[in-house]
Amino acid sequence: MTLEEERKYDVAASFILPELAVADTRPAARAAVTLTATYFDTAGLRLARAGASLRHRVGDALPWTVKLPTAVPGVRQEVSLAGADPSTPPEALTWLVAALTRGSPLMAVAVLRTRRQRVDLCDADGARLAEVADDTVEVLSGTAVPRTFREIEVERTGGSPALLSAVEELLVAAGARAGGFTPKLVRALGAAAAYPPDLLPPAASLPATARAADVVLAAVRGAVARIVTHDPLVRLDEPLPGGDTAVHQMRVGVRRLRSDLRTFKPLLDQRWAGPLRTELRWLGDLLGAARDAEVLHDRLRATAAADPEHPAGDLAALDAILAARRERAYADLLAAMRTRRYLALLERLTAATRRVPLSPAASAPAAEALPGLLARPWHRLVHGGKGVPGAARLKRSAPDVDWHEVRIHVKRARYAAEAAASTGDRATRRLAKSLARLQDTLGEHTDAALAAATWRALAKTHPGHAATLKRLARRERALAASTRAAYPGRWRKTAKRGAFLSP
Incomplete structure (x- = not known):
């Protein structure tokens, strides 16, 4: 291209x-x-x-x-x-x-x-x-x-x-x-x-007098635009400027839309939103498998470059293993993107940029409806629930799964804050930016933990490269530990930004 x-x-x-x-x-x-x-x-x-x-x-x-x-x-x-x-x-x-x-x-x-x-x-x-x-x-x-x-x-x-x-x-x-x-x-x-295109773009900005329905439609249009824009780039499998990938950006669009459908649940007709979330989960899983393979491949190269003591033969063999894994995940994704199921999903997404089926509550002014909707994911982030600690109580020694769950809740709160900030509220915009930085921190932890677990698993199935794999795993665990050490300071800044949401 x-x-x-x-x-x-x-x-x-x-x-x-x-x-x-x-x-x-x-x-x-x-x-x-x-x-x-x-x-x-x-x-x-x-x-x-x-x-x-x-x-x-x-x-x-x-x-x-x-x-x-x-x-x-x-x-x-x-x-x-x-x-x-x-x-x-x-x-x-x-x-x-x-x-x-x-x-x-x-x-x-x-x-x-x-x-x-x-x-x-x-x-x-x-x-x-x-x-x-x-x-x-x-x-x-x-x-x-x-x-x-x-x-x-x-x-x-x-x-x-x-x-x-x-x-x-x-x-x-x-x-x-x-x-x-x-x-x-x-x-x-x-x-x-x-004539106007079928896929309508999001508004550049919304007035402070916008209704909740306007915010929902803008959020949906933004996520759908990201998905549709990156569809052909995923098919071409070419890197984006700056080193990002189309798979990553398309996955972000899917995740953001799923999160928005959750955040705005009281404003949406669930007969429409529920089935759409199911289809987005299907597509998101396929994109996730391909993206995880990309991340692992990139981290192998990055950690290997930082430690020249790794045997070149081991690194070449591992690179080939991960390339094959990525190729399989990518082939599965492309096959799915050539199905009637996927085309039907595109039809539904395109239609949603013109009209989102809403509940009567969506007619309320955004300034009245959105704070309560944002408070829900924020409180879930802060306090946790269902066996998952909240961000305020996340311990340095907590298992990786807890850190990953907190990151998910950070992401949901961030997306909700960004949607709510579309009407120009400064406090919400500052919170969204702080949550984005916190998400990046936790994302580094998630990637390091995933890589470490993968290297350890490969060490069992590829004993000839075990020494190198264990060395790579130790380095990734060290990176995860440094992220955990930096987390409390990042969280305190974010908590301060979100203080206006506390009861």
Whole structure:
């Protein structure tokens, strides 16, 4: 997958492309080409309305391309594949857009013929920094051409964003109209492709006068957006910027939504929420297995790098064992994501971004309803219950399972606080941030404890590597112990932030 960053400009048929002498670049014109692309979508244009596309373009080395939107206008993720049949999208790309199509059949919805004149902007060594494409686009209907339009695209290929801005100044001065980013397909299809997407995004913020229902809907939309956004990235199995993984982020979305459904239980129609929680648990377990395997693999490398005394042969063997474990868990996850059950879950999640079935209590002002809902997970965190100690009484010598349970309650309280803070309450926002830091601390303990237990278990089944595995386990237990030592101070800060919730 690659990132495509471009800007678009509307121009008249009589527009003359100016001399593109920008900064220290050298313009280099390329031969004009004619590109014919067939776009595929559902009957309801689910892809186009979501800002995505799936096309076959004649003449490209990899003729099939999917483009997926990002949070930044003009920046899209792009995946291209070969395919022998121009009338049938490759199965891999069909599944790549499944989070948006939800399994609905794909069909050809538009054919565009583009005559493109290109100018490359290169540095002194000839490396291309940007491409300026002057496109005259014909919308085809059989042999007829019912519509034609012209636009300029400027794509950054290696230069800085400042280069794009400098090109924009020249184009606008020559008569181009800068505006919002509208894909060719949307312009070709017209109003039907400009309707709102099925998956509605969360509001950027909520007013202090918001109802409880508004907060619930915003929380649901945020979690569902995280799940759906990372679905294709999980399928591609590519790392995210900063070293995170799509599996982790999608799992966070599932966990957050399950937690929100628990927190907001008094506000929800349980005939809807209960079955949805069950399906989210199913997906969360699959993501959890894959994520645990990722964590173990990463921790092996990190702990091994911190101790150069480990035999290289043992580390290579263990790395292969964990890679195979991760591969099995990932294969199970991908298989599940190709089932009708998963597509049905996506349908329910997408529908929830438009309407959440609520109880009458959700009509109350958020300022009245949310403090009580937040107090419930907070009190459970502080005081514990059902054999699990609360955060205030968690002892340094407590078993790993108790530390893990407290982390779960920290996470639930954090998610509840973040939802409640969406209306701008400062005290709740500060508590949410403190809970997030505490969750990170306990998360390090959970990962270390899991790794130590895994190394000990492998030492029994792989005696040839036992010495190395036991050494790795001792290091992880030492890391867990340091986390336990740091916990009381972190908890005191968090407890102080949550004092306003105490009776």
